[in-house]
Amino acid sequence: MEYAEILHRCFRCGFCKLPSDYTDINCPSYLKFKFETYSPGGRMWLLKAWLNKDIKTTPRLAEILFSCTACGNCVEHCVFPAFKEDLLNAFIAGKGELVNEKAIPPKVRDYFEAIYLHGNPFKRLRKNRANWATELNLESFSGQTYLFYVGCLGSYDENGQKMAYHTAKLMIDGGVSFGILGDKESCDGNEVRSMGEMELFKHIAEKNIQEFRNAGVENIITLSPHAYHSFKNDYSQLGGHFNVYHYSHILKDLIGKKEAVTSGTSIPVTFHDPCYLGRHNNDYQAARDVLRAIPGIELVEMDRTMNNALCCGGGGGNFYTDILGGGPDSPARVRVREALETGAEVLVVACPQCILMFEDAIKSEGISEKLNVMDLSEVVQSGLP
Ligand code: SF4
Ligand code: SF4
Numbered sequence: 001m002e003y004a005e006i007l008h009r010c011f012r013c014g015f016c017k018l019p020s021d022y023t024d025i026n027c028p029s030y031l032k033f034k035f036e037t038y039s040p041g042g043r044m045w046l047l048k049a050w051l052n053k054d055i056k057t058t059p060r061l062a063e064i065l066f067s068c069t070a071c072g073n074c075v076e077h078c079v080f081p082a083f084k085e086d087l088l089n090a091f092i093a094g095k096g097e098l099v100n101e102k103a104i105p106p107k108v109r110d111y112f113e114a115i116y117l118h119g120n121p122f123k124r125l126r127k128n129r130a131n132w133a134t135e136l137n138l139e140s141f142s143g144q145t146y147l148f149y150v151g152c153l154g155s156y157d158e159n160g161q162k163m164a165y166h167t168a169k170l171m172i173d174g175g176v177s178f179g180i181l182g183d184k185e186s187c188d189g190n191e192v193r194s195m196g197e198m199e200l201f202k203h204i205a206e207k208n209i210q211e212f213r214n215a216g217v218e219n220i221i222t223l224s225p226h227a228y229h230s231f232k233n234d235y236s237q238l239g240g241h242f243n244v245y246h247y248s249h250i251l252k253d254l255i256g257k258k259e260a261v262t263s264g265t266s267i268p269v270t271f272h273d274p275c276y277l278g279r280h281n282n283d284y285q286a287a288r289d290v291l292r293a294i295p296g297i298e299l300v301e302m303d304r305t306m307n308n309a310l311c312c313g314g315g316g317g318n319f320y321t322d323i324l325g326g327g328p329d330s331p332a333r334v335r336v337r338e339a340l341e342t343g344a345e346v347l348v349v350a351c352p353q354c355i356l357m358f359e360d361a362i363k364s365e366g367i368s369e370k371l372n373v374m375d376l377s378e379v380v381q382s383g384l385p
Helices: 003-008 027-035 040-051 057-068 073-077 084-100 106-120 131-136 151-158 156-174 190-194 197-217 226-239 248-253 286-292 331-341 352-365 378-383
Strands: 146-149 219-222 243-246 266-269 298-300 346-349 372-375
Touching: 003 040, 003 084, 003 106, 003 226, 003 243, 027 331, 040 057, 040 084, 057 084, 057 286, 073 084, 106 190, 106 197, 131 151, 131 156, 151 156, 151 352, 156 248, 156 352, 190 197, 190 226, 197 226, 197 248, 219 226, 219 248, 226 243, 243 248, 243 286, 248 286, 248 372, 248 378, 266 286, 346 352, 346 378, 352 372
Parallel strands: 146 219, 219 243, 266 298, 266 346, 346 372
Antiparallel strands: none
16 A cells, blocks of 8 residues: 555654644544544554454445545644655555455445546536526636636535635626636546545546646636645646636635625624645635625634634545534534634635535534524625624
8 A cells, every 4th residue: 555654653642633732632533433543543553454454354444444534634733744744645545445445335435436427426417517607697618817617516516506606706796707617517536536546536637637728728716625626736746737726815806806895783703714725725814814804704713723623524525425424523513613612603614515514513503593604705795794
């Protein structure tokens, strides 16, 4: 297995499952299951024992490996600079070994099949990908400055469609030159990669790169931080070099142009850093700059913020497979309780996975009267408060 040589170097000090101040559990899978084997250090030893053939390949082993949300907290907080960068790579390589052995959980297999056969995880028709844009009468991409890549959630999920709509509307009003691929758009493949199916990821990425090149794309705006990460960091390794922006970057440019509406009242809001924008790409400011620029918004921070943010639990494919599962100790429910403790009335997100994870968590916690979850583009569009 690739990265197998780093496994023995972990001595399970456990710092990687904590935030910087060591006061909380910040590895989502350990937080949920409370067994060391679900922690990053435990995963290292589990993988080592498995590769040594001290333990067998079992469905339980697969469930443990696939419960990792690829949040990157361990990479951020492991105390050993010599191998910390490769921690998550090792966990993904472990999943890859299970893919090779055809020993993956059924929900993961179903996800891969849907992506391969339909180009999206929902098995929806490709011709309906741009339905969200009908009312806006958006142009297909034909050489505009930006391609607006909305991804599978932006195309088919109700929350994602609203995010895509609000972002597109703000860009139209702000005079941004952009087009969409519509039925030529396909899954970006980030979750496929984070679940270790490297052949399928390569297939998806190469097809997308070709599609982008054929259309003459140079600059891409993504709705999802997951697509942002893939296009920026993984596609470039396969020869796909594009200038990639998350929509929060574009909103930051546009916010100064939008007419400020001052009502005299203020509303406290808090921001949840998406892992693939924050820890994976070190981008913590664009969304905060947008929020601070809106009159009447008081930005309050959660205890765990920026590089210490607790993942919503949806990464690493868990949004689709739900291997991490729900319950009071699920990361999303812990996170919405943390948001509520700040006194915020709105939990602002910048990822189409986070929004649904938190909406469900808020319902499960029974705090819908106290805390609302909104995407950044909706906040800008509505001009809160
Ligand atoms: S901080 Fe690094 S060395 Fe310590 S348990 Fe985690 S992975 Fe192992
Ligand atoms: S990437 Fe996140 S979920 Fe996975 S082991 Fe590291 S801290 Fe835990």
